[in-house]
Amino acid sequence: MIAQIAGTGFYVPDRRVTNQELASFVHLDDAGIRKRTGIQERRWAGKDQAASDLATEAVRAAMEQAGCAAKDLDAIVLATTSPDMWFPSTACLVQKNLHARNAFAMDVAASCCGFLFALSVAEQFIRSGQAKTVAAVATEVKSRFLNRSDPATAILFGDGAGAVVLKPSAGESGLLSIRLYSDGSRSGMIQIPAGGSRRPISQQSLAEELHVIRMKGGSLFKAAVQRLTDVTHEILKTHHLQPSDIHHFVFHQANARILSAVAKRIQIPMDRLVMTLDRYGNTSSASLPMALAHLFRSGRVRPGDLIFLGAFGGGLNWGGALVRS
Known part of the structure; x- marks a missing residue:
């Protein structure tokens, strides 16, 4: 029995942060930021909003589309690397918010690839x-x-949440394939060095700004393009498909240069890629389900369409999935 996507949903905070607002901090103008990233604006959470609040609204939207209630949920699997707190899990807080008393709840952490791990x-x-x-x-x-x-990170990241509701498939639609990979030897490419048991938060770590995202952009770009290209070819080959057979490509919305390079490598036009980067920025693990929700709500998906999902992130972690609508 395979699982099918019965509903999708997403949520973003109200606050829009434009390139103009960031320009004075990062010494780049709007045109420079758009050229480097493809981002025009991103959403940032309000001071009283946390990851569980955003996730709760995204799951509610997905449940509404799936035609189910909170009491129908058997499980909540949540991906994040910006949890409300170290414990309890953010998934448990979402379960509480939804009153989903019949569901067990668990977190997974795989950075920008987290949604694919949660989906698996x-x-x-x-x-x-x-x-x-x-x-x-x-x-x-x-x-x-x-x-x-x-400027390497401040202009990139936004806040948001995306969700799907899975149910057993009664026909040919559903998740046909998922592949996941990790390479811990390259963990230093993107990380938050302090705040865990290895290096707890201290006055020194705060002074050295070790509690914020650090990224080696050039190395990460090369690795992302190569790994996303490889996993796309691998999954399509397994199913005896060509890129031209896929109706929609939904990749992690990292930045426009990565997406353009991957499209060129797998030889597909950019209009086959779902793009939400310009509106929401890089929302890390949330970007993939947010883009997927946009696709399903756009009216462009027809029964039987093939959808490819791909993501890459810190860890390093990467993966892909093939879905039939």
Whole structure:
């Protein structure tokens, strides 16, 4: 038995942060930021909003589209690297908010690739028969972990959440394939060095700004393009498909240069890619389900369409999935 996407949803905070607002901090103008990233604006959470709040609204939207209630959820699998707190899990806080008393709840952490990891876990609960209705959600409030004078990161990241509700498939539609990979030997490419048990927050770590995102942009760009290209070819080859057979490509919305380079490598036109980067920025693990929700709500998806999902992020982690609508 395979799992199908019964509903999608997303949520972003109200506050719009334009390139003009950031220009004075990072010493880049609007045109420079758009050229480097493809981003025009991003959303940042309000002071009283946390990752669980965004996730709750995204799951609610997905449940509404799926035609199910909170009591119908058997499990909530949540991806984040900006949790409300270290414990309890952010998933448990979402379960509380939804009053989903019949659902067990768990977090996974795989940086920008987190949604694919959550989707894989959720799909296996469906496939094994342990659950019939599962919410997979990714949520991030990365704006709390930025050095706002660092142009490498301050202009990139936004806040948001995206979710899907999975149910057993009665036909040919569903998740056809998921592949996940990790390479911990390259963990230093993007990280928040302090705040964990290795290096707890201290006056020294704060002074050295080790509690914010640090990124080696050039190395990360090369690795992202190569890994996303490889996993796309691998999954398509497994299913005896060509890129031209895929109706929609939904990749993690990292930056426009990465997306353009991947499209060129796999030889597809840019209009085959779902793009939300310009409006929301890089929302880390949430960007993939947010873009997927936009696609499903656009009216462009027809029954039987093939959709490719791909993501890459810190860890390093990367992966892909093939979905039939």
